[in-house]
Amino acid sequence: MTSWIRHSAARGILTSRYPDRAATDEELPEAGRTPTAHPEELARLSDGERSLCPTGAIREQAVDQGRCIRCERCFAFGLRPLGSPAMNVGTREELRESAGLADRRPTSVAPFGTSLHVFMIDVGSCHACNAEVLALGTPYYDLNRLGLFFTNSPRHADVLVVVGVPTPEMVEPLRRTYEAMPGPKAVLAVGACAIDRGIFADGPRTGSSVGEIVPVDLYVAGCPPPPVAILEGVLALAGRGATPEERR
Amino acid sequence: MIDPGSVVFLAAVAALFAAAPVAFVRRRAGYTLSLAGSLLVVTAATWALAVGPFTVVSWTGVLGSDVSLRLDALSAFFVLVAGIVWTATSFYSIGYDDEPSAGLAVSYALTLGSIAILITATDWLLFLAAWEAMTLAAYWMILEALGRPSRVYSAAFVFLAFGEASTLLVAVMIAATYSTTGTFAMTAITVAGPLASVIFVAAVVGFGLKMGVAPFHMSEWLPIAHSSAPSNASAVLSSTLTLAGVYGLFRVVTLLPTGPSWWGALLLVIGAVSALLGAIFASVSEHAKGLPAYSTIENNGLILVALGIALVARAQGLPTLATFALYAALFQAFAHAVTKAALFLFAGDVERTMRTYDLTRVRGGLKDADQLASGASVVAALSLAAAPPLAGFVSEWMILESLFQSYQFGQPTLEFIGLLSGAIVALAAGLVLVAMLKFIGFTALWKPTHSAGAVPARGLAAPIAALAGVVVALGVLAPWVLVFVTPTASQLLGTTAIAPIGGLLAIPTGWSIISTTPALSMFGILSPPAISIALAVGALPAIAYYAAGRRRALRRADAWSGGRAPPRTSETYTSFGYSTGMRIMLHSILGTREIRRSAGPLGTISEIRSPETYDVELEVLDVFKSFYDVLVRLVGGTAVALQRAIMPGRVGRYLAYILSMTLIVIVYVAIAFGPR
Amino acid sequence: MSPAPFDVARGSAFRPSDRTALAYVSRDGALALYNDYATHRSTLVHEPVLRGEDLEVRARWRGAAPGPRTVSVGGRVQGYGVFTFPYGPVAMGTAEAGAFDLVTYGERILELVPTVGYKDRGIEQAVVGRTVEDAALWVERRAGVFALAHVSxxxxxxxxxxxxxxxxxxxxxxxxxxxxxxxxxxxxxLARVADGASQNVGAAQVHALEEELLRAISRCFGHRWGFGALLPAHPSDRLDRNGRTELADRLGRISRGFNGLWETFLTSRTFIDRIQGTGTVPAAESVRWAAVGPTLRASSIAWDDRLRQPSVPYTDLFVPLATEANGDALARVLVRQEEIRASFLMLEQMLERWEGVGAGEVIPSPGIAPSRGIARVEAPNGDLVYDVTIADGRVASLQSRSPSEANWPVMALSLRGAVFTDFVFSLESFGSSFAETDG
Structure with a gap:
């Protein structure tokens, strides 16, 4: 007992200062950032270079953050990682335009108070997104300090965090889980798979995306997104998201 | 001068007995007559308690002494309780009895009549005759369940065997009484010393057998006999036949002089152990009637505990405590009889609707099929689980309050017994909560997944609801009920009892039950009416909110089942599963063991491997059943051995046996009755 | 050239003993791998004659049919009051889409029937016809938390x-x-087992160490879970001199932190009591049901691919082997913590000798057939087998047997007769991943 106290005291405070301070490089590694380029640079890319992207995320004017799986192949022809956690979070349109929440003041999607209960559902993930979502409960991120909590039943949940690409078997469970939640409720799709099926877009058993099954309010891009980006997403649902000035 | 009450009671007895031949012809007419008789019984008993005791009828008995039926305060109390129960059961029977023969109706009427005679008899011989009549009539009633698939023959036999054992001991007690008083009339027994103790112990065992308390509970005859009987019979047996046992014990106690303290201590121990065992077995019972039957053992145990405290207190010169404990015992007897009848009648409703008594197969179902009866059963079960402000709550509070005061006993041993009994009773009270929640949870409250085909039985709900109403009224109006039964308490105490009633602060005098000690003017206080009012006021906002919510739009969603389709019946908790934790925790008491079949014995994980089906059963043993099994085997073995030794089929030895027995009898008679 | 890691036999010439376990069998049944725990040798059998027991084991591995399937090992239990307690596929406790049927009469688990395959994304079919590099993107997203082992x-x-x-x-x-x-x-x-035992402080501390390690991996390979780190075209890593020093520093801190924590765990009676004797798998059952990895080693079978099927650089490294005798949750936890120390030791060795690694090329041992190769890797959960056929530079067929897949039968067995509260310890101490199982 006392030795646990000793251990804890010896480690000191580990918890992130995010969102009060900007995310550090440790909290937001390159792979968690958004590969972007100026529209004119993108326009210069050849079709061959464009087709190197395994998910077809590179569009004429922007990189579709929702599709990008951060494989970094495109770094070879000049795209660069940049951005804040808020850049990973946005509506489907915002992510498609490489914008994210970073460019606007987020508004709460549901009449929530400031404290939310979060239930996570896995509909076919590789477990990396699950791990990053659950990492919010560990000392480095500690979502409880922000009045956010994990719950073990959708009956008690305000926010449904969906990870993974829906397999045929998980379509119905996802729908049931959404049905089981009391209103008001919101859905946060986390990770490339949950946004637009990611690498699995042309897979044999992964034909539908989460947005076609339940209404998604906000998306968190990444493969997997870093915990701070997921945190940003949950906060945004409560109307506590970043503004461009605050978090850049 | 003829007391008007005596006319009423005579009419009542006449109606109860007349119901038997009438029922033979027309069953419903018989039950209706029983109903009328029961109502008259209630009227006469109320009259006797309110106005004063009266003799109904008297005549000269075969032995020359005066024999009479008399409603003194004690008899009146018990007759009142029985009458209330019978009113409900008779009304219920009109709609319930669909037996192929009229036997049930006839035996039912005879049982009621015998109990009425038994409780009002002033002569031990008449008492014994009524006692035996009651036993035989009840036996017949149990036999009437023959048409059903059950082990009723052996159950009925077990009932008869224990009934006769009880009769035998009561006869011994009466003989011992006769040897000191020289009369069969129920007069005060003045003898002290060992003979008084013999009378007392014989009474405890004899009447205890009927009450079904441990270790005579046998855990057999009560549950099996009662649960295989038809439900109206079960209610009569469990509520009023055991009540007859309670009455017998109380009667003997009033007649005996103040005995040694160990009398009370004996009752305390028996009562506490009964309460605990009853509660444990109730919580692991899967039978809609077995469970309340075990609960009867628990409740009769509580009556013994209260009586035990009263006896110890009387012996130790603590009249205040003795009075309080006696009130507790009376109230407990009243509360239990009414509540338990409601539960048994409800069990009959369950069986009629779901076609089974098996809680694991019932799985709810009554909630939709019979809302009134379900609600009433919830009230009754909560009362047994001692939820305020119901009758069971008041009686349990009074009993625990008495137990708390056992520190005044003045002898370390007695105080220790009081303390231990208190702890056991409290434990039992907790377990009963488990049992009762299981009972109503798996019959009345749970929304079933498979009740589509259930056919609600009609016309059974009203008497259950009426009994539930009595349970509520008893609880809410408890102080006035105590005042009303004061004559009975006085008779038991032998002095004028003062009901433990008072007030506190804003609660008016007479609204509260108060326990006092010589040192403290207020040891404990409970005001059921005040609690009821507080509960009602507190519930108002919730009721208002609920009423408002009804008008709001509700979205109904399926039960959450981990994202799967709503659970099928096989995927919902069984009542067996609900109490398996208890079976495993109390394995040393219950002798729990797991049996696996059709795949060989299984101890380690590797033994069953092939994908074939196997059966598993978690068996619970009753230590007392094992004890009686051994006893039966011993007696049976001895009998066979004797038979082989004496009657081996050789004429010579057989003649020698007859001769020797004759000689022994002659010698004994010569010594015992010869000239001195 | 690497030494051939296994003997080769054909058909009935191979006679398995009771110390032999099936390690892999190809979908068409034409090829099987056996481990012999007596001789510590592996045998590749062409046209194998599968015994009844092997067929039973194989029936519980991934077959041709996609989608959910149950991994039942025992009989179907019935009896008075017996019911099924459904758990999952949506539950925060498993944190993954997988389900369990707990057959019980209350309190005790009579049978546990896992249902796997809810998240079968069809990766093995999907990669057919893709280049190795494209296919690798799919493979590393099969089980993200074990991505590096799978890609390797x-x-x-x-x-x-x-x-x-x-x-x-x-x-x-x-x-x-x-x-x-x-x-x-x-x-x-370890953190999840500790969490199950309500060792909240300890679990939080271990989670903190895990996060630090994720950051170290991210610093070194550019991705917290190592996605892309081993792909042929990956741009860079930070394993230059400075990068190695930084990695060594970080690892040293984590290692010291872990050692201190583990001492405290071992003094926590409540923690040890909860997992000791819980979810036991005897050695015979481990062999019988072809368990792998720490689960196998926890029931005293000394098999580790890094030692028994060594490849460069394990051939050059000191690889400590951790085994435990009891086969319970505690044994599995002990094996894992021993392996944490062993891995720190190996990392230290590798970082020390990094400069001296030759610039040469290693020619893989010949494939089992033209254009077909089998590779085995000791993944965190145990022996991982990939069977790949390449045609025209593209994947023509991909088959695999993952360690999570292999361990469900013993996991189901370990809980027979246990009480509900043992479930979490068994589940977490096996650590099987549904994602890895389902593919």
């Missing part, structure tokens, strides 16, 4: 199939990456 095994099999040589340094990178992820996976498992 896949690439090794593909290289064996193509007969393509690999730079020795690349093999060292793979081993380094795998050991890092092994520590991370084991820490994660």
């Amino acid at each position: 095994a896949f690439l090794a099999a593909a290289e064996a199939a193509a007969g393509r040589s690999v730079p020795e340094r690349e093999l060292w990178r793979r081993a380094l990456a795998q050991e890092l992820q092994r520590i991370q996976a084991h820490l994660r498992l």
